[in-house]
Amino acid sequence: DQQVKQNSPSLSVQEGRISILNCDYTNSMFDYFLWYKKYPAEGPTFLISISSIKDKNEDGRFTVFLNKSAKHLSLHIVPSQPGDSAVYFCAGVGGTSYGKLTFGQGTILTVHP
């Protein structure tokens, strides 16, 4: 049972354009969603999170949108930079399960100069 799904294994965009990474979930108990970036040979780096009571959270070039009725969230990166090229994971966590994240499969983002 895959509770968090990232259906696009990869995404390629041009530098300066928008990158949109998508994530779907099935577990209604999730009340926070987190996005991570991961470079090879490094641990995941926290990017941004959103509470289930919100529909948008913004931090610099990163914006996460949550559509709770559709159980869908997306991460927008504007403008995209070559240094953003990495694997992006979304994760859900619920209730008192502090720190116990359920991850999607990841999307490889490649930003071309």
Place this chain on the structure above:
Amino acid sequence: SAVISQKPSRDICQRGTSLTIQCQVDSQVTMMFWYRQQPGQSLTLIATANQGSEATYESGFVIDKFPISRPNLTFSTLTVSNMSPEDSSIYLCSVSRTGTNTEAFFGQGTRLTVV
């Protein structure tokens, strides 16, 4: 944020042996977590390491295979026992802000190859 250091960063081990991975955090945390990322896969939670009590394991993971220690609020170890090539993965230590789900931080991971 929290600074998390893992040792070793990588290792190549013979099947049938065991490897102990260390995780050190720069501040006291109530709960530490161990994840596994198999090749080409997502991150999967192995267990929660609680200070002063036994670790709590997720479905599919058992203490005999992945014994965990948590001697204090800044340190934990995960042992991968009686290794087989299927244990070849990246093992990651994680901590979260106490009482919140807004952020969780990861160490750099231990890349284990079993031959």
